[in-house]
Amino acid sequence: MPIPHMSPEFLPEDHPDLLENTDLPAKVIRVLRNACFTRLSDFDNMTDIELLREPGMGLRDVRAVREARARQKLRNGDKPVG
Numbered sequence: 376m377p378i379p380h381m382s383p384e385f386l387p388e389d390h391p392d393l394l395e396n397t398d399l400p401a402k403v404i405r406v407l408r409n410a411c412f413t414r415l416s417d418f419d420n421m422t423d424i425e426l427l428r429e430p431g432m433g434l435r436d437v438r439a440v441r442e443a444r445a446r447q448k449l450r451n452g453d454k455p456v457g
Contacts, residue, residue: 397443406431
């Protein structure tokens with residue numbers, strides 16, 4: 376069964392949606408990669424509670440993910456959420 380947040384499409388190494396190209400701390404990226412997440416946009420349909428259920432994730436990590444995604448959306452010209 377495929378993991379729902381894993382996307383089969385290829386992104387170039389410098390794509391801004393890849394976790395490694397965000398300003399997230401290395402610890403948060405490592406935790407998310409271990410949970411098979413690859414993109415910042417993977418978290419758009421997840422609640423904070425769902426993120427907190429991931430092993431190793433804390434409230435600071437969830438806030439960092441939400442803030443990074445908000446910055447990314449603003450850079451892309453999307454409307455801010457909330």
